[in-house]
Amino acid sequence: MFTLPEGADEQQFLHGLADNMRTADALQSPFGDKLKVGRLGMLGPLYWEPDNSLDLEYHIRHSALPKPGRFRELFALVSRLHGTLLDRNRPLWEMHLIEGLQDRQFAVYSKFHHAAIDGVRSIHLTQSMYSPDPDERIHHSPLSMAARDRYVEALHLTPPSEEELRNVTDMIKATLDSSAHLLSGVRQYAGAWMGRGGPLVVPWKDVPRSSINTKVDGARRFVAQSWPFARIRAVGKALDGTFNDAVLAMSAGALRTFLINHGELPARSLKSMVPVSLRRPGDIDSSNAVGAISADLATNIKDPVKRFRAIKASMEAGKAMLQDMSSNEAALFMQLIQLPGLLLIPLGLGSRFPPYSTVISNVPGPRQPMYWNGARLEGIYPASIVTEGIALNITLVTYDTQVDFGIMACRRTLPQVQRFIDYLEDSLVELEQAAGISVPGARRPAKAKAKASTKSKAKAKVKAKAKAKAKAKVKPKLTTKTKMKTKTTAKAKTKAKTKAKTKAKTKARPK
Amino acid sequence: MFTLPEGADEQQFLHGLADNMRTADALQSPFGDKLKVGRLGMLGPLYWEPDNSLDLEYHIRHSALPKPGRFRELFALVSRLHGTLLDRNRPLWEMHLIEGLQDRQFAVYSKFHHAAIDGVRSIHLTQSMYSPDPDERIHHSPLSMAARDRYVEALHLTPPSEEELRNVTDMIKATLDSSAHLLSGVRQYAGAWMGRGGPLVVPWKDVPRSSINTKVDGARRFVAQSWPFARIRAVGKALDGTFNDAVLAMSAGALRTFLINHGELPARSLKSMVPVSLRRPGDIDSSNAVGAISADLATNIKDPVKRFRAIKASMEAGKAMLQDMSSNEAALFMQLIQLPGLLLIPLGLGSRFPPYSTVISNVPGPRQPMYWNGARLEGIYPASIVTEGIALNITLVTYDTQVDFGIMACRRTLPQVQRFIDYLEDSLVELEQAAGISVPGARRPAKAKAKASTKSKAKAKVKAKAKAKAKAKVKPKLTTKTKMKTKTTAKAKTKAKTKAKTKAKTKARPK
Helix, strand or coil, rough: CCCCCCCCCHHHHHHHHHHHHHCCCHHHCCCCCEEEEEECHHHHCCCEEEEECCCCHEEEEEEECCCCCCHHHHHHHHHHHHHCCCCCCCCCCEEEEEEEECCCCCEEEEEEEECCHHHHHHHHHHHCCCCCCCCCCCCCCCCHHHHHHHHHHCCCCCCCCHHHCCCHHHEEEEECCCCHHHHHHHHHHHHHHCCCCCCCCCCEEEEEECCCCCCCCCEEEEEEEEEEHHHHHHHHHCCCCCCCHHHHHHEEEEHHHHHHCCCCCCCCCCEEEEEEEEECCCCCCCCCEEEEEEEEECCCCCEEEHHHHHHHHHHHHHHHHHHHHHHHHHHHHHHHHHHHHHHHHCCCCCCCCCCCCHHHHEEEECCCCECCCEEEEECCCCCCCEEEEEEEEEEEEEECCCEEEEEECCCCCCEEEECCHHHHHHCCCCCHHHHHCCCCCCCCCCCHHHHHHHHHHHHHHHHHHHHHHCCCCCCCEEHHHHHHHHHHHHHHHHCCCHHHHHHHHHHCCCC | EECCCCCCCHHHHHHHHHHHHHHHCEEECCCCEEECCCHHHHHCCCEECCCCCHHHHHHEEEECCCCCCCHHHHHHHHHHHHHHCCCCCCCCEEEEEEEECCCCEEEEEEEEEECCHHHHHHHHHHHCEECCCCCCCCCCCCHHHHHHHHHHHHHHCCCCCHHHCCCCHHHHCCCCCHHHHEEEHHHHHHHHHHHCCCCCCCCCCCCCCCCCCCCCHHHHHHEEEEEEHHHHHHHHHHHHCHHHHHHHHHHHHHHHHHHHHCCCCCCCCCEEEEEEECCCCCCCCCCEEEEEEEEECCCCCCHHHHHHHHHHHHHHHHHHHHHCCCHHHHHHHHHHHHHHHHHCCCCCCCCCCCCCCCCEEEECCCCCCCCCCCCCEEECCCCCCCCCCEEEEEEEEECEEEEEEEEEEECCCCCCCCCCHHHHHHHHHHHHHCCCCCCCCCCCCCCHHHHHHHHHHHHHHHHHHHHHHHCCCCCCCHHHHHHHHHHHHHHHHHHHHHHHHHHHHHHHHHC
């Protein structure tokens, strides 16, 4: 999300950005490369090769929101764009400049295939596209080799060597000497499977069944929201854990509320895949360098402090195991623990035996305001992937003083995922209260029961209205307060229509 | 394309249409049904079954054009929407209400899988959605059974019997008694393959290689334009042929210019598949009832009158063969002649041995102005399919006093398909002149040589500008004149940018 520079004409500015992106002598990888499948098909080795008829008009697109251009319309468009397949005959990316938002804002939706770019690489790309200086104008394409070189220089790094450029695939291919660390990791891991792992959680073991873990189809629902970094970090500090522990606890509380309200909280706690970077410092080019820790989300524990502690213990056990390994060993280890999945998915059993309940991914972004040719970057909302058996993905990016959450869900499995935004706020407030932190202006959490929730929601609505009146001139941004404002305004306007619509919906969805 | 009723608010009106479409007790087939694949997969029998979690918000969508909302932006959006796959887990259709056009216009883009709805069925649906009365307001969903029943009643038809509802698939399954007509058809057809067919053209035989006949990928380019019905029919009459002969001759001339300008006119003439309806009168429900004639497009003949006569002769030979058959026989015959394709496509040879060079399809639409709750229907532009080996599809709908052409092309194979609109106009003028018809205001055809064409285009531009000034207040519609106007305005505005853009494009497309 961006705000246009003062005085800039939206149409002219966006066309300028698009023209600018299309102007490059040489593109950095993988923007000009397409995937080549060998004679063995997708089971054999894959190669990247230059696309000789590259068509940048195809990859860089203009889109617009229907009126009134609220976040609701933006989420609908992003959900839709996220539900289409990338064309395998072309480089595996698309970038949409989206106009028609309110308050001189515009949005950029970028879509990369995970085979081409992972979360951390995408943040490096984001950083290289933008500048901390509002007056800087960048004239070469952010997709160009020139932009990459300039970014590497600004990082004060020596450019990575050929050897460092090897990605995970290359590492696996390389001969790996057996090592005590790897062996002890495997031994520990096997122990956890046998029930002797202590707080160490392993994939597939004891993952409960829930509505999140089911077959997914192609359509998506996306919602996004920002929270202040300081609020979440304060919870982590007060409870003697990390920022990431606090993010997991906040998400776990929201998941618990969601499952209780759907009347299906499993007796066993949900497990989350928590990706960790295996990237060496200075490596900004690898397309994939991701490992994973299994975190116990302790959704079966009512007390928020006890829940936080259980999460923290499982994260520490997971990290301890990986920390002893070199990044090569860790990458091999990751491949080994994925083996059961490689067997289950072709058998069509991926959705019946998911390795995790969900994915919660924390991607570090730039910690200062950034600008794109003068347009202020207001937020970086990650739109990640749902996979067979895992219909929900929570990814967040730390940007400037905020934490930007993007929640991606299977449209059919989780039709009410927009409520998750409220549950996350409720969960954070619950943690703040348990940790003895008082935050002025934070709303009281709704009780995690279907009936009670309806009542407290009604109260929250009244409160939100009052707040919206008081802060009517605040520039909308996807923060909790302003989002509530936007929703409230929308509700007030469409009040008259609500009844008729509800009727129509009920008929249309006989489920 | 529609024009909003006077005084209507765009946002309110479009939301009203969407809400109205979503309100239905029972949907007519196939809007509520999804495809079920049996245990044999796509090779075995397929069934339609109700989608129990039908989500009409997914199927009926709001979209918007980026500014300035010209036809160029509309074509870009439609090309993009046409390049995505329909979700096989849901009913195989999407409908987009598109806002942000100029002059109080809006557009509706409908996408149906051909397995669900063919061209004629889609026109029946179009007609049943709209009314010839600008004051009529329809309160039930046009997708509902209620709308279908009302439409059948208005047609003064007895509802089709169970027997009449059988579609092509059912017909093939049914036992067919052998008949003299069918045998003579097969005998005639075999003769044509042996070179004894006279003007009868058969698929796969003598189809030349050209840039149109190649592998296609997933992305599309779409352009559209209207011509007056009277102009095209006058050519047919003057040259002693049908309206359809004139459409084919007009398209053949445009194809000839296109191929000459690309320096690759084949010595053999191009062949076109011309779909013909096998639908019995009163059958408005069959999803597919299409046969095909192979037409010789005579693109190797320079003289427009001789070209017209060759086209007419091949169409008459094709029709004569089908006319002798019952519709059941014709359907079986169509299945028989498709056999070579069923063998070639799985071998990956579909693009090397195409059965036709292109498809030119003439779909009869309503011959009076139609309204959707007061919004005038300005044109029905068909967006059809390109298939492996056939990268270009020309489909047209006769509506009111106009003929609405929609041209769909593979984006990679035919990047300059927008020029086709000019070539069609040139070809029509050439035919008019050859037939001794003078049409005031029609532009002179550009010569069919790359260099000459650039010059005459420059002239045409100057003329168009003068015209645009004179007719500055005409409401834009996709007719030849106004389209030129729109293009000219856009050109004038972006003149300053043109150089920079051309540079960027040249770099981006190294081909």
